[in-house]
Amino acid sequence: MLDDFLVRAALAGLGVAVAVAPLGCFVVWRRMAYFGDATSHAALLGVALALAFDLPIFGGVLVIALAMALLLTLLTGKGVSGDSILGVLAHAALAFGLVAVSFLPGVRVDLMGYLVGDILAVSKPDLAVIWAGALAVLGLVAARWSALLSATLSPDMARAAGVDPQKEQFILTLALAITVAVAIKVVGALLIAALLIIPAAAARPLSRAPETMAAAAMIIGAASALGGLLVSFALDTPTGPTIVCIAAVIFALTRVVQAGRA
């Protein structure tokens, strides 16, 4: 069954979309959309690094994404305007990544594949890495769910209740870096943040509690991954962007439903 490239693509897309949906909820709740953008744009620099030193792509991206996320946490925590710092770093990371890749010898670097993903080319080892990473992200967020929610609501109140908000922030940062590393193959560096944010935002009007929002985001993520794969196959469009398009359409639909109820 895994010999069929469509099956591997479907499993890769499902794994990533479902596993990162709860993390995506935190990205939305904590207003970290640009944080996610900056971190995922840094992935390209990780790709260049990995290719230059002949390291696994997953490892290179993970290290650079984690370094970027930690740098962002450090800078935005120091009273510098978060918005402009994020803007500078998000675009600088992308630009440096593009330039770095151009230095690599040979024509073996498929830049488009890293920018918008190459889900149809997922191999069996890729699939193993993607699922391991996806399960790690899901596990991290599930294990720390209550503490993460408390820290999100109010760092001081969490502290008074015995939760360390800085530790929870680091756990989110780590989960985000793993997400970037496994999702680059599926939707590419440019659209990873979309995969985090859009299903969560689409789930919001359907939810009255954080847990239902996470569950709804997982379902919407799964529907987007499978729907995107089918549509891209039928219309011969790039798969990663098509997945994000389907998620965006679902987002628009749930907002319309919400507006209709109000």
Added chain:
Amino acid sequence: MTALLETSDLTLAYHGRTVLSDVNLTLAPGEIVTIVGPNGSGKSSLIRALIGALSPAKGHVTRKPGLRIGYVPQSLAIDPSLPMTVARFLNLPRRIGSAQVAETLRQAGVPDLARHQMTALSGGQFQRVLLARALLGDPDILILDEATQGLDQPGTAQFYQQIETVKRQKGCAVLMVSHDLHVVMAASDRVLCLNGHVCCEGTPEIVASAPAYRALFGTGTQGALALYRHQHTHSHGPECDHTHEAAE
């Protein structure tokens, strides 16, 4: 009787700038202590140090081993993207049963709110839900940081009545920061007046008549109005033996 909380020569700083120096504060079980002071006098910093959210630049905060703190923040901005019912909110970070949710909401004076969305509550309801959350786990001390900000006068008065009721029923100590001097002072055992350091402290009567306090807040019921016209050049009475350099 051992102290619940004790600070010794506590000095606090943000980004290298000292906001509060040499605070020696002891809180006994069952006491009501109010902290007053103008904006930027270090009130909230002191509270954050007491709950452990801010590390001292100098000095120590000593908590009684196993001390249970119930903390009511100044305000809490819940992002509209986060759906949260009152009951779910009270179940964070530890799960409690629905019976305990109902009980703590009753104690806080808002028994029927469990299924409401947090973002749909009025200001007064919201603060009472925060109070209900602080009461979970049977705290030894309730710490309130300007918990009535944004409430109107009747709402403020009702909120403090609720605090007194809770205190009578539970016997916990109460430490509160307040702008509403005339409302709060009467109920307090002790008042601590801050302005970068402890200006004066004692029973409400002693503090209200202390020159340092009068210099800060004026006299009589107009005291609260003088809050924002605080003079940095005020002089201290004979009972205050410290200088002002540390605060500036």
